[in-house]
Amino acid sequence: MTAPATRPAAALIVDDEPDHALIIRHLLGELAPGLPIEVIGTAADLDARLRDAPGGALVLCDRLLAGTEVLPTLRGVAGERSDLTIALLSAWLSDEDRIRAMEAGATHAAQKPATLGEWRTLLGDLLQAATPA
Amino acid sequence: MPAETPTPVAPTSDRVEALYDALLYVVSHDVKSPLVSITLGAELLETASSGGEETARVALDAIRHGAKDLERQLEAVTVISRARRRPLDDTPRALGALLAEIAPLAAPALEGVTVAVDPRPITELLAVSPDPATIEVDVRPSEVRLVLSLPEDTTDLEGSPLELLLGSLTVHAGGTITALAGLEAQLERQGGALQISGARMRLTLPRIEAGR
Numbered sequence: 001m002t003a004p005a006t007r008p009a010a011a012l013i014v015d016d017e018p019d020h021a022l023i024i025r026h027l028l029g030e031l032a033p034g035l036p037i038e039v040i041g042t043a044a045d046l047d048a049r050l051r052d053a054p055g056g057a058l059v060l061c062d063r064l065l066a067g068t069e070v071l072p073t074l075r076g077v078a079g080e081r082s083d084l085t086i087a088l089l090s091a092w093l094s095d096e097d098r099i100r101a102m103e104a105g106a107t108h109a110a111q112k113p114a115t116l117g118e119w120r121t122l123l124g125d126l127l128q129a130a131t132p133a
Numbered sequence: 134m135p136a137e138t139p140t141p142v143a144p145t146s147d148r149v150e151a152l153y154d155a156l157l158y159v160v161s162h163d164v165k166s167p168l169v170s171i172t173l174g175a176e177l178l179e180t181a182s183s184g185g186e187e188t189a190r191v192a193l194d195a196i197r198h199g200a201k202d203l204e205r206q207l208e209a210v211t212v213i214s215r216a217r218r219r220p221l222d223d224t225p226r227a228l229g230a231l232l233a234e235i236a237p238l239a240a241p242a243l244e245g246v247t248v249a250v251d252p253r254p255i256t257e258l259l260a261v262s263p264d265p266a267t268i269e270v271d272v273r274p275s276e277v278r279l280v281l282s283l284p285e286d287t288t289d290l291e292g293s294p295l296e297l298l299l300g301s302l303t304v305h306a307g308g309t310i311t312a313l314a315g316l317e318a319q320l321e322r323q324g325g326a327l328q329i330s331g332a333r334m335r336l337t338l339p340r341i342e343a344g345r
Contacts, residue, residue, distance in 0.1 A: 016303075019170035019195040023177065026191050067301030091165040114169055116176045 008085065008130035010036040010054040014046065014061040014070065015089075020112065024060060027119055032127055043068045050077040053084060058130035060123075061106075063090035063097070071104040078105020085130035155299035156210075163302040164206055170199030202303075209298060209306035209314075216318035221251040223323060225341055228277060231255060235265050239279075242270040246277050248338045254319040258327070258336060261312055272340075279336040284309050288332040293317060297329075
């Protein structure tokens with residue numbers, strides 16, 4: 001008998017801040033040991049890599065990659081990959097930014113937390129949201 | 134023919150307002166990222182005793198990189214601050230004489246061209262160019278334009294270096310754009326302008342009547 005899925009198939013961390021990516025990866029490793037995790041640090045081939053993401057993956061995406069807004073890319077990908085759970089994260093997000101993110105196809109939008117406890121809570125919630133029912 | 138006396142071109146209030154907005158946004162947004170790295174790294178370090186060597190390494194890397202990035206960004210803001218406060222000498226001087234040593238071939242085209250611009254930002258701009266001797270000169274009735282090559286890291290960039298820097302400290306702090314932005318701020322104070330495009334910069338200086 002196959003055990004029920006208790007986490008998404010994979011997680012993609014899209015962040016040009018290597019430290020943030022490393023810490024998120026570390027925390028995901030704590031919360032979901034063994035979860036396949038991929039880190040994407042540039043906007044160069046982001047579109048193709050998101051389109052090729054494993055089915056049902058959780059995407060944690062920084063809003064700016066080297067000064068480039070990712071929302072246009074997310075809009076294109078989200079239209080074709082409704083199976084992905086896409087969370088837009090940023091050091092600072094206004095209410096308008098959140099609305100724009102949701103309109104672009106993100107399922108979640110949040111400011112990057114400043115404490116590990118808040119990060120664990122946020123990532124736990126996102127892992128749960130991306131877990132198949 | 135004597136050059137017309139230009140009205141000093143002070144930055145418009147719209148531009149000042151836009152730059153002010155951009156500065157506040159970029160400082161509040163970009164500076165927060167390295168601060169988050171440092172804060173999380175420190176917190177992670179506290180748990181390192183239970184998390185092991187790998188956790189400690191991640192934590193220390195985050196603190197080190199965050200601190201370095203913060204320093205880089207604040208240094209870029211300092212460059213702009215110094216450019217805004219630097220005392221500038223607007224004594225009229227012959228531009229040809231100013232450039233004679235660096236770009237002797239340009240000197241004949243600049244005969245009779247007088248500017249009231251501090252020479253230091255101009256010579257510092259020339260120093261940014263990898264090949265200042267190939268300067269192109271375009272003398273117009275009210276202004277003179279100097280076109281120079283730039284290092285390759287600016288190839289894909291276009292516009293005002295100051296606006297580019299204030300568009301993203303994360304991307305541009307510490308590079309050629311930071312140096313150019315500081316020099317642009319000084320030129321603007323004296324009625325000049327600086328734009329870059331395709332690894333070239335165009336420096337515009339207002340002419341004044343000789344003998345002012």
